[in-house]
Amino acid sequence: MRHFYSHLVEIESVIVELDKLDLSSEQKKRLTKLIDSSLHHMVLDAVLSQLTKQDKIVFLNHLREDDHGKLWKFLNIKIDSVEEKIKKTIEDLKNELHKDLDKAKKHK
Numbered sequence: 001m002r003h004f005y006s007h008l009v010e011i012e013s014v015i016v017e018l019d020k021l022d023l024s025s026e027q028k029k030r031l032t033k034l035i036d037s038s039l040h041h042m043v044l045d046a047v048l049s050q051l052t053k054q055d056k057i058v059f060l061n062h063l064r065e066d067d068h069g070k071l072w073k074f075l076n077i078k079i080d081s082v083e084e085k086i087k088k089t090i091e092d093l094k095n096e097l098h099k100d101l102d103k104a105k106k107h108k
Contacts, residue, residue: 004068005043005086011035014094017101039093046089050079 003009014035018028048056055078062071075082 003040003043004063004071005090008083008087009039009090011039011090011094011097014097014101017098017105021101021104035097039090042089042093043086046085047075047079047082050082050085 015032018031023031047059051059055074058074059071059078062074079085
């Protein structure tokens, strides 16, 4: 699934580290889905926490309609530096994932 913020996401470095672990393809697939889900929830939380109750309804309707253009136009009006806030959320999660993967490699 292509998320409205996909153009802001670069998690290749996490996938490379995941490849270094001794995992079956099924385990890697599950972890990758978990990473995607965590990222999605964190981005949604970052956006929703900046919106009023009424704006949350509008945002969720645009999200449901999968109209990325309308969604970004709305977000850029309602949230200052929305892309930077989303990028920071993504970077924070990536940093946490790298720390977790480093710990996992040490506990082999």
